Amino acid sequence: MTNDVTVMGLGLMGTALAEAFLKAGRTTTVWNRSAAKAGTLVAKGASRAATPAGAIAASPLIVVCLSVNENVREVLGTAAETLAGKTVVNLTNGTPRQARELAELVTARGGEYVDGGIMAVPPMISQPEALILYSGSRQAFDTHKDVLGGLGAARYVGTDPGLAALYDLGLLTAMYGMFAGYYHSVALLRTEGVKASEFTPMVRSWMTAMMAGLPGQAADIDSGDYVTDVSSLTNNAAGFPNLIEASREQGVSPELFVPFQALLDRAVAEGHGADGLARLVELLTTPQNTP
Numbered sequence: 001m002t003n004d005v006t007v008m009g010l011g012l013m014g015t016a017l018a019e020a021f022l023k024a025g026r027t028t029t030v031w032n033r034s035a036a037k038a039g040t041l042v043a044k045g046a047s048r049a050a051t052p053a054g055a056i057a058a059s060p061l062i063v064v065c066l067s068v069n070e071n072v073r074e075v076l077g078t079a080a081e082t083l084a085g086k087t088v089v090n091l092t093n094g095t096p097r098q099a100r101e102l103a104e105l106v107t108a109r110g111g112e113y114v115d116g117g118i119m120a121v122p123p124m125i126s127q128p129e130a131l132i133l134y135s136g137s138r139q140a141f142d143t144h145k146d147v148l149g150g151l152g153a154a155r156y157v158g159t160d161p162g163l164a165a166l167y168d169l170g171l172l173t174a175m176y177g178m179f180a181g182y183y184h185s186v187a188l189l190r191t192e193g194v195k196a197s198e199f200t201p202m203v204r205s206w207m208t209a210m211m212a213g214l215p216g217q218a219a220d221i222d223s224g225d226y227v228t229d230v231s232s233l234t235n236n237a238a239g240f241p242n243l244i245e246a247s248r249e250q251g252v253s254p255e256l257f258v259p260f261q262a263l264l265d266r267a268v269a270e271g272h273g274a275d276g277l278a279r280l281v282e283l284l285t286t287p288q289n290t291p
């Protein structure tokens, strides 16, 4: 008898994925390197597989969520002979290259491969706010999208197995950039005793207002026309040293923003001073010195 789905990897995220499948009424097999972590899921109705090969044999759909893709390669490698006819959906965070290599490994054994990026934390899984990006075999995704829909909002982004990881890392980059700015701003205000909780509502309003301008910047980037009547790179490059200088004077490390000043200066030095800030995208894709 086969189950609907197998979950391999029962860390914080894998456990949430298996619980979501059980909650959606899917018959679920679970496997984890440290077997004890399967206990609570088995108590909720999951079947326990003793080995990776047993886990893969148990269901047509194999959802994998381990720490890193090296672990996935290792675990699938020990059970390679069981992959024929199976669909592996790998939700482990990784790079596009790793996803493409894993796709080759699985398809060479007669399986189908879909890579995924989870834009959520474990408590969000199974809620519509949990966005899960998928790429790779379209046929395999279509076959299993109803079951995968139990994890959250499923968004298929293309047949290249590396695309989900690329979107995932792109979104994470935007998030870390926002956090970096926020942490620096709070550190600055704190030097004069302004509490983070007092300042944060102002930051939220400001960032929300700034984000409203992103579609306009996207249009500039796609057209390659960076002419601005709002704020030139020359003005930004001239004003930015105030941010660095004030940080130092207030005893706050400017380390997150010194590279941004260098990029602004390079844009002006390369003759783009009259353009808007979105021109920086072009400089990032023609780096002067790749660190």
Ligand SMILES: NC(=O)c1ccc[n+]([C@@H]2O[C@H](COP(=O)([O-])OP(=O)(O)OC[C@H]3O[C@@H](n4cnc5c(N)ncnc54)[C@H](OP(=O)(O)O)[C@@H]3O)[C@@H](O)[C@H]2O)c1
Residues within 6 Å of the ligand: 009, 010, 011, 012, 013, 014, 032, 033, 034, 037, 065, 066, 067, 068, 071, 074, 075, 091, 092, 093, 094, 118, 119, 120, 121, 122
């Ligand atoms: N947690 C989140 O908020 C979140 C959000 C989005 C994406 N993710 C991604 O989801 C993945 C899992 O995250 P997590 O939070 O569940 O991590 P976690 O709690 O640390 O769990 C890691 C899992 O990987 C397994 N593992 C590690 N090394 C292994 C190996 N050599 N062989 C076999 N299994 C191995 C662990 O097994 P043992 O139990 O035996 O150690 C465990 O099942 C990561 O790629 C993470 O980036 C997580």
